[in-house]
Amino acid sequence: MTCDEKEILQRLQKDYNSAPVHILVTVLAVAVFIGTRHVFCKLRDEMAFLTVVIVGAGPIGLTAALIATQSKRVQKIIMFEEENRHNVENRSYQICILPALVSFLRSYNVDFDNLEGIWNEGCFYTRVGIYLEYIIHILPIHQTNTEIRFGTKVK
Numbered sequence: 001m002t003c004d005e006k007e008i009l010q011r012l013q014k015d016y017n018s019a020p021v022h023i024l025v026t027v028l029a030v031a032v033f034i035g036t037r038h039v040f041c042k043l044r045d046e047m048a049f050l051t052v053v054i055v056g057a058g059p060i061g062l063t064a065a066l067i068a069t070q071s072k073r074v075q076k077i078i079m080f081e082e083e084n085r086h087n088v089e090n091r092s093y094q095i096c097i098l099p100a101l102v103s104f105l106r107s108y109n110v111d112f113d114n115l116e117g118i119w120n121e122g123c124f125y126t127r128v129g130i131y132l133e134y135i136i137h138i139l140p141i142h143q144t145n146t147e148i149r150f151g152t153k154v155k
């Protein structure tokens, strides 16, 4: 065996011995990268401010807006309503707010004493326009910037 061959063999042996260390370092580097990325994405999601877009200023849309105002992450709410405000607030059909929903809405500061309607077995009956007008009225009281674009149909 020549001196060169011996040297090459020794180097190969050395590389072979250090291979597990290289693999371990690579695996660790990948794990650190994945972990850091995960933490970064989680932090970014948790700290991000949101703009909530709601289509339709009916009972569901306006109640959703009311709930969204309570989230610290929601910076802005934009609602699109195809009808004008007068038509929305003058809708004449009746809605029944069930007892569980009454408690839920009270937790969002809906003051039923300020709403025209009647109580029957824990249910609150009112004209839908009254409920809508009330929510439209109290939305700006909350800190969240809320904009309702009446007369705007989303296609």
Ligand SMILES: Cc1cc2nc3c(=O)[nH]c(=O)nc-3n(C[C@H](O)[C@H](O)[C@H](O)COP(=O)(O)OP(=O)(O)OC[C@H]3O[C@@H](n4cnc5c(N)ncnc54)[C@H](O)[C@@H]3O)c2cc1C
Binding pocket: 055, 056, 057, 058, 059, 060, 061, 080, 081, 082, 083, 088, 093, 094, 095, 096, 097, 128, 152, 153, 154, 155
């Ligand atoms: C005649 C009638 C009688 C009823 N009686 C009762 C009752 O006695 N008791 C009861 O509990 N419930 C009753 N309801 C049902 C109650 O009105 C509904 O459950 C409730 O209105 C549903 O709310 P919502 O917000 O999902 O939908 P909606 O009230 O229909 O609101 C949807 C809103 O979205 C808007 N919109 C739709 N498409 C677009 C668009 N593309 N772009 C922008 N805006 C859009 C509409 O103009 C509307 O304002 C009645 C409904 C009707 C029609």
